[in-house]
Amino acid sequence: MKFFIDTANLAEIQEANDLGVLDGVTTNPSLMAKEGVTGKQNILDHYVKICNIVDGDVSAEVVSTDFAGMVKEGEELAALHKNIVVKVPMIKDGVKAIKYFSQKGIKTNCTLVFSSGQAILAAKAGATYVSPFVGRLDDVSTDGLALIEQMVQIYQNYDFETQILAASVRHVMHLVQCAEIGADVVTCPLNVITGLLKHPLTDIGLEKFLADYKKGNA
Numbered sequence: 001m002k003f004f005i006d007t008a009n010l011a012e013i014q015e016a017n018d019l020g021v022l023d024g025v026t027t028n029p030s031l032m033a034k035e036g037v038t039g040k041q042n043i044l045d046h047y048v049k050i051c052n053i054v055d056g057d058v059s060a061e062v063v064s065t066d067f068a069g070m071v072k073e074g075e076e077l078a079a080l081h082k083n084i085v086v087k088v089p090m091i092k093d094g095v096k097a098i099k100y101f102s103q104k105g106i107k108t109n110c111t112l113v114f115s116s117g118q119a120i121l122a123a124k125a126g127a128t129y130v131s132p133f134v135g136r137l138d139d140v141s142t143d144g145l146a147l148i149e150q151m152v153q154i155y156q157n158y159d160f161e162t163q164i165l166a167a168s169v170r171h172v173m174h175l176v177q178c179a180e181i182g183a184d185v186v187t188c189p190l191n192v193i194t195g196l197l198k199h200p201l202t203d204i205g206l207e208k209f210l211a212d213y214k215k216g217n218a
Contacts, residue, residue, distance in 0.1 A: 102126030135168035
C-alpha cells in the first residue's frame with residue numbers, strides 16, 4: 001500500500017519523506033489556504049516546491065467546474081512537473097475531463113467520491129486514482145470502510161487499473177483497516193503516519209533495554 005500525506009505544509013512533507021515511507025502527496029484548496037498560500041501563481045509555485053521534495057505523485061486540484069475550465073487548468077498543472085496528478089471532482093464535466101486527460105496521458109485523481117457508482121464512472125473514464133472519503137462518510141453515519149471494501153471487490157471483478165486512494169483518513173485504525181481491506185493508497189495527515197510507530201510495549205521494552213545496558217556498563 002502506498003502512503004500519501006494530505007497536506008500543503010512543506011515541513012510536514014519533508015518530515016514524512018525523511019521517514020522513508022512516503023510515496024506521494026495530496027492537496028486541495030483548503031489545505032493551501034491553511035498554509036497561507038493564495039493567489040494563482042503562489043499556488044502553482046507551491047506545487048513545484050512540493051514536487052521538489054517528494055519523488056512521487058502529487059495531486060493538484062482544479063477549481064473550475066466546467067469541462068473547458070478543468071481542461072485548461074489541468075493542462076497547466078500537468079505542465080508544472082512530471083509528478084503532478086490532476087485532481088478532478090466527481091461531477092459530470094469532471095468525468096468528461098478525466099476521459100480527456102486519460103487519452104492525453106495525463107494522470108488524474110477523481111476526488112469527492114462517496115459511492116460505488118461514482119467509483120465505477122471514474123474507473124470507466126480512466127482515472128489514475130479515485131478518492132473515496134472515509135471520514136466524511138463516517139460523519140454522516142455511513143460506513144466509509146464498507147465503501148472501500150465494495151470498491152475493491154468491483155475493481156477486482158473487472159480488472160480496473162484505477163487505484164483506490166482512501167482519503168479523509170483520520171486515525172491509525174482507519175489506515176490499518178484500509179490496508180486490511182485492500183486499498184491501493186491511503187492519504188492522511190502526518191500524525192496518522194507517525195501514529196503507526198506508537199505502542200506502549202515498545203516504549204516499555206526500550207526503556208528496560210536501555211536501563212539494563214546502563215547497569216551493565218556503569
